Amino acid sequence: MKIALQINEGPYQHQAADSAIQFTKAALAKGHEIFRVFFYHDGVNNATRLAIPPQDDRNITAEWVALQKEHNLDLVVCIAAAQRRGLIDEDEMNRQGKDANNISEGFRISGLGQLIEAGIEADRLVVFGA
Amino acid sequence: MSLLHTVNKSPFESNTFDACLNLAKSGSTVLLIEDGVYAATTGNSVADKIKNTTDINFCVLGPDAQARGIEGKLAEGIKVVDYEGFVDLVAEHDAVQAWL
Numbered sequence: 001m002k003i004a005l006q007i008n009e010g011p012y013q014h015q016a017a018d019s020a021i022q023f024t025k026a027a028l029a030k031g032h033e034i035f036r037v038f039f040y041h042d043g044v045n046n047a048t049r050l051a052i053p054p055q056d057d058r059n060i061t062a063e064w065v066a067l068q069k070e071h072n073l074d075l076v077v078c079i080a081a082a083q084r085r086g087l088i089d090e091d092e093m094n095r096q097g098k099d100a101n102n103i104s105e106g107f108r109i110s111g112l113g114q115l116i117e118a119g120i121e122a123d124r125l126v127v128f129g130a
Numbered sequence: 131m132s133l134l135h136t137v138n139k140s141p142f143e144s145n146t147f148d149a150c151l152n153l154a155k156s157g158s159t160v161l162l163i164e165d166g167v168y169a170a171t172t173g174n175s176v177a178d179k180i181k182n183t184t185d186i187n188f189c190v191l192g193p194d195a196q197a198r199g200i201e202g203k204l205a206e207g208i209k210v211v212d213y214e215g216f217v218d219l220v221a222e223h224d225a226v227q228a229w230l
Binding site for chain 2 (some may be wrong): 014029
């Protein structure tokens with residue numbers, strides 16, 4: 001079954017990112033396809049590569065990246081939500097004349113159409129949120 | 131059409147559990163996750179709500195109940211599932227509604 005995820009909450013804010021990662025692992029282990037993970041609202045903060053959580057704490061972005069590499073996940077960050085919160089990739093950095101970028105490898109920036117498409121193409125859309 | 135409802139807030143913090151119960155149709159399933167698992171505990175003001183709602187299936191995410199130390203205080207008859215069970219519930223129902 002094709003399952004898409006939407007994540008509305010930042011890492012370490014409460015539990016949504018952790019729940020979504022555990023759910024993703026379980027779904028993949030059961031042979032389901034994760035069609036897309038769409039990061040929306042504060043969920044875009046999952047995609048920063050500059051976070052440095054304490055060494056004895058989980059590194060949520062690194063967990064997403066590891067899952068992305070192993071299963072070729074499509075991790076999509078909402079561009080409007082990301083730009084509001086100062087999360088930009090190299091292309092946006094150049095376009096907007098900024099001096100830095102912070103989107104991690106494994107994530108791509110795109111628009112809300114990607115969420116709509118996930119809702120249409122996937123068999124289920126599961127929302128983890130604030 | 132059968133719906134899986136997920137509730138992730140404590141009923142002592144938010145009214146999403148009540149809102150969900152008011153709108154969930156007979157035969158649907160309510161899965162309590164994160165702080166939502168507190169709705170499944172006994173000995174408090176919300177305990178009767180699950181007991182008195184007989185046409186809806188209630189499940190609680192076991193790892194979240196354990197993390198909060200309430201696995202010994204869960205209401206009778208509530209089904210405990212792990213993340214694999216969560217995935218199965220998503221697959222078994224036609225759609226998922228998250229009450230945030």
